[in-house]
Amino acid sequence: MSIRVMLVDDQVLLRTGFRMVLAAQPDMEVVAEAGDGLEALEAVRSAEVDVVLMDVRMPKLDGVEATRRICEQEGSPRVLILTTFDLDEYAFSALKAGASGFMLKDVPPGELLTAIRAVHSGDAVVAPSTTRRLLNRFAPMLPGTAGGGIGGRSGAAGRPELERLTEREREVMMLVAQGLSNGEIAGRLVLSEATVKTHVGRILTKLELRDRVQVVVMAYETGLVRAGGPPR
Incomplete structure (x- = not known):
């Protein structure tokens, strides 16, 4: 079965790039997209999603609160935070809210795919040393x-x-x-x-x-x- 992924980011170009990378994988498919946290909540309710790639800074509802609400739901998908790290001071709060890890937005495609598979299998995708930092x-x-x-x-x-x-x-x-x-x-x-x-x-x-x-x-x-x- 394919890993069903939802892309949540207010930058259309970035979502397009991620979609192209995921579409080339035989074990993944993008089943939903959202441009802000509110749209993400609606999409999770209407689509079967395994992994959410979640931006943090978005209009209407930020990724931290969206992550919290998603993870509070029974049988919720796992959330992988995409952050700029050096600028984003909310990443830690997102981990507290239930996210399974975080990655930089400029992550190489291979690392992103590995991270999605790891999250889907139940692992945290952040190296402990990186988490501590x-x-x-x-x-x-x-x-x-x-x-x-x-x-x-x-x-x-x-x-x-x-x-x-x-x-x-x-x-x-x-x-x-x-x-x-x-x-x-x-x-x-x-x-x-x-x-x-x-x-x-x-x-x-x-x-x-x-x-x-x-x-x-x-x-x-x-x-x-x-x-x-x-x-x-």
């Missing part, structure tokens, strides 16, 4: 982070769900947030990579998170890892 840059701008949100004690104290984790799972969670891959975590903890993958899966289940990106977000929010600093 984004968090370190934008975390201080988030509401509620001053005086003990990200990197503070009150964040962890306000998240009793962390008590569901075993000591090993908490350790794995901190290493995920530091930018280590499953293989690197396995080497650090002297475990098999399959065991690490199992731990990550249990963390997702216990904390009711969508993917690895959301693990990183929660680790920063609760103070397990401090933005710009070492783990607690």
Whole structure:
């Protein structure tokens, strides 16, 4: 079955370029397009979509709020944020809203296709080290982070769900947030990579998170890892 993709961007030329790349793939098809967040919400309701390529800065309704509303729906498609990164300070908020990752708009076609396939299969498409770099840059701008949100004690104290984790799972969670891959975590903890993958899966289940990106977000929010600093 083809991966059904929706393109959401207010730049028609950019959507055209992405559509041409995706149309050349035997396992992908563009089933809907939208020029702003409101159009995206309508399109999701009327079309069967697996993956949404979502711009952030758009008129009427921005990509962050559109992502949040889409991800709140049962059986929602997965959202991949397309951002300029250096200019876009809302990318982190989009990850919090439920997006499965982000990529630069000038990403090479091959990387974009790989990312779409990864998102469709349930993985996060952002390398953990890249995610950490984004968090370190934008975390201080988030509401509620001053005086003990990200990197503070009150964040962890306000998240009793962390008590569901075993000591090993908490350790794995901190290493995920530091930018280590499953293989690197396995080497650090002297475990098999399959065991690490199992731990990550249990963390997702216990904390009711969508993917690895959301693990990183929660680790920063609760103070397990401090933005710009070492783990607690």
